[in-house]
Amino acid sequence: MDPHERVIQHFHESIRTKQMAMDQLASVIVDGARTMARSLQQEGKVLTCGNGGSAADAQHFSSELLNRFEMERPGLPAVALTTDSSTLTSIANDYAYNDIFAKQVRALGQSGDILLAISTSGNSPNVVAAIEAAHERDMRVVALTGKDGGQMGPLIAEGDVEVRVPATVTARIQEVHLLVIHCLCDLIDQYLFNPE
Numbered sequence: 001m002d003p004h005e006r007v008i009q010h011f012h013e014s015i016r017t018k019q020m021a022m023d024q025l026a027s028v029i030v031d032g033a034r035t036m037a038r039s040l041q042q043e044g045k046v047l048t049c050g051n052g053g054s055a056a057d058a059q060h061f062s063s064e065l066l067n068r069f070e071m072e073r074p075g076l077p078a079v080a081l082t083t084d085s086s087t088l089t090s091i092a093n094d095y096a097y098n099d100i101f102a103k104q105v106r107a108l109g110q111s112g113d114i115l116l117a118i119s120t121s122g123n124s125p126n127v128v129a130a131i132e133a134a135h136e137r138d139m140r141v142v143a144l145t146g147k148d149g150g151q152m153g154p155l156i157a158e159g160d161v162e163v164r165v166p167a168t169v170t171a172r173i174q175e176v177h178l179l180v181i182h183c184l185c186d187l188i189d190q191y192l193f194n195p196e
């Protein structure tokens with residue numbers, strides 16, 4: 001094992017995946033940002049969820065909305081459903097781990113809100129359940145997925161947007177998800193605060 005070579009290989013694969021994603025995903029990312037901006041313009045909010053690295057991504061996105069991305073502007077309403085350990089542990093303890101996001105979506109979600117659902121496999125049962133809960137609440141879903149979209153793919157309904165990264169390795173998919181999140185933040189700011 002040559003560690004230097006392995007690092008170079010990670011960079012090469014990340015660059016290649018981002019290039020493929022750029023070619024395939026630019027317009028669907030624009031759709032996702034437009035869907036979110038429209039909701040925010042109409043007093044909606046964004047709820048975010050995911051597991052592991054995707055939980056970090058969910059929090060990353062919500063903090064950039066609540067505070068700011070690159071532009072000076074008022075905070076925007078977003079809630080990461082991954083952060084309240086009392087709520088997460090009580091739902092997991094009293095009901096099931098699979099319900100940790102769905103129960104929060106049913107409590108906080110209102111018609112016209114957005115769920116940003118992040119899963120590299122599309123198969124995390126708690127994220128799948130959150131999408132079902134969001135649809136019950138008449139919310140739209142912006143899903144960041146990868147691989148074959150997993151169980152989340154078929155749940156994408158009219159008005160929802162799925163950004164499916166064309167890759168199978170979790171780390172590569174996550175690296176693109178972060179870039180997509182920054183594109184969404186930038187476009188939301190443009191739609192809301194710099195319209196033509």
Ligand SMILES: O=C(CO)[C@@H](O)[C@H](O)[C@H](O)[C@H](O)COP(=O)(O)O
Pocket residue numbers: 051052053054118119120121122123124127170171174
């Ligand atoms: O960050 C990583 C791997 O790079 C892990 O923490 C990863 O996010 C976790 O294994 C997740 O549970 C994977 O869930 P998902 O992306 O399939 O929904």
Ligand SMILES: [Zn+2]
Pocket residue numbers: 053171174
């Ligand atoms: Zn990771």
